Amino acid sequence: MNCESIRELVSVHGPFVSVYLPSDVVEWNVLRHCLSVQDADPAVLAALDDALGRGTAAGRGLIATRDGVLVDMSPAWTPHAAVARVSDLPYLLPLVPRHAVRAPEASLVAAGRAREDAVSGSGDRTVFDQFMFESARPEGPVVQGVGRCAAALRAGNADALVIVEGALRDRAVWVGGTHRDQVAEEEADLRALGMPVDHQRADEALPMAALVVGADVLVAPEDLPLTDGVGVLLRHP
Template identity: 30%
Template sequence: MDTTRLRELVTGDGPFASVYFDDTHNTEDAAKQRELTWRDLRARLAEQDASEVTLDALEAAVLGGEPPVGRSGRALVATADGEWLDRHLSEPPARSEARLSRLPYLVPLVEYGELPPPHVVAVADRIGADITAVDEHGTVVDALTVEGTDSHVHKVRRGGWGHRDLQQHTEELVKQNIERAAERVAASARSTGASLVVVAGESQARKALLDALPEPVRGHAVEVQPGGRKPGSGEDELDRSIDELLADAVRARRDDVVERFTAELGKPTGLAVQGLEAVTTALREHNVATLLLGGLGSGGNGDTGDNGDAGGEVAEVLTGPEPALLALRENELTAQGIDAGDTRRARADEALLVAAVAVGADVISVGERVDLTDGFGALLRHD
């Protein structure tokens, strides 16, 4: 997960109320179910002494606004100063979370809210294409229609001496329209750094568009059958196809991180470490490129749970005045010139993610793909 947009969050003042829940909206009573879910979450936060201001800010966010379409999860983080984070998750969390703590709790956001890679979708026909580009933050940055002319861009049905000339003219117009669309698709792909280009629409048009794309962009392009430019032309099927492709891309990205981590860990001086001691040291030195989370689970309302330690208790670390100042022992922080009175204890499943955001590291949940010591690993920037 790209943590760029979380920087402001981790520099704010707590306590933070972190809420995660199933926000699926696919039944007639979905709105009522959301209200009941929120009542439970609010009660759990109130038991942890969350302020009324914080609770009201969360309530306005949860119950207000447009509901999602279909299966969805929701992530919210707020303080008494207002709402800091409100994001729909690609899938509902395994269970709802309501935690009030000094630091924001981000593990479920990483587990269920990893954004797909930047991508471009082009739905083509003989006239042109509808193009949508999405950046690495999940934001639509380009949504436009590129069209040429529809003059004579139809199958010629009459014979006679002019038939061949008309047919050639039609084919040339179609070619120009497709080339114009391909140029725009390529420009959008380059500007967003898209690693996936989805091409849909009329069979001949999408094949022609694929052929017209420049090689670097064509290498990331995938042709799908559903969807067309006319209303009712399989939009739902197209959306499902795109969702599947994006989910595959997210899985592939996680698998790639695991492969690189395993390879580096196997080298005598590889750029990978695991375990709380090694990872906190790397974070303190701003030497983490990607923080890996194993099967940490969650601790619900701040209760103890499986957080990667052998005893089943919540793993803790020491923190200093700055988010990245982490250690397992006090002398490691005092050696940095930090007064012992300025150190505090914090949950590892909160402090390490906050530190990773602060140093500009990516964070990725690898689940059970690799057995990480203490539930944490890191790919390093340098040895």
């Protein structure tokens, strides 16, 4: 599933239930109980019961609200463990592409074609290669770390958000109420703008902010050394 396919979720209001079942080892009933403990809406659980009752549950990712099941598909990559969350924002990372890091010379060649490929729509692999190439340049238009990446997203200065798989864990950021593109590492950054703020999971809030500002969202392998496990390819230096 590409970013354009999930971008429509930016206008949907939660709470969201996000479920990813990597294998038959974890039964839906176990995850259902976890969601109930998190005060999931019974109507949403019933909708998930119905969806998962059709076909094999293993290898599926589902996102649901009170309006029903919005996403029911195979994830782009499989999380190490089953996921069952209730939150104000959906957990989208398993739905977006995960890319291996190429050798530097391969990224260099790909980056040289980046603009041409972007016009022709060749996809997010080129965007990731461009991120890797620019990250290696001392003056490349890339920032790393939760604080700097959040600032870039707030300013709408982001072509792509790259998150290392599993790096953000339970880390949280601040979100400016219904302004989903307004994210910050420090609460004061949003309070200064006169916004109501909420504390949200970074692995949900940062991808949502990226989608709102029109940026791509990509997942990198666990061994990519990014500060805080997150980086942004800027639209302009």
